[in-house]
Amino acid sequence: MPAAALIMHRFKVDELALRRLCSTHPAFLSLCEDYATACCALERWENDEAKAEDYRAVIEELEREISSFLTGSVRIDGPPPASSTNGPKRSH
Numbered sequence: 257m258p259a260a261a262l263i264m265h266r267f268k269v270d271e272l273a274l275r276r277l278c279s280t281h282p283a284f285l286s287l288c289e290d291y292a293t294a295c296c297a298l299e300r301w302e303n304d305e306a307k308a309e310d311y312r313a314v315i316e317e318l319e320r321e322i323s324s325f326l327t328g329s330v331r332i333d334g335p336p337p338a339s340s341t342n343g344p345k346r347s348h
Contacts (some may be wrong), residue, residue, distance in 0.1 A: 259292035266319070267326055277325065284325050293337040 260278070260311045264271055278285040301307040 259288040262292050262295055263288050263322065267322065269326055281325070284322075285320060287322050287325070291315065292324060296316060 260271065260274055260282060263269060263274055274288075278288060294311055298311040298315060301311060
């Protein structure tokens, strides 16, 4: 099953929104491709419990990362804001 179809099925996301994210955010596209690869590998190794468990763990981690993108927990509209360890900036 193609990566987009897997993501749409698992996360109930709109195809257009998914395609936009994939086309504008290479990191998200990579996550989706990795997810599809891991799902295929899990199917292949389902009779080997040790390998299957490893792939289940990878899939769970990828699902958390994809979910973060989809829910907006990961900033996707630009670079992360600069953090300051010196407290609030003051204007002069």
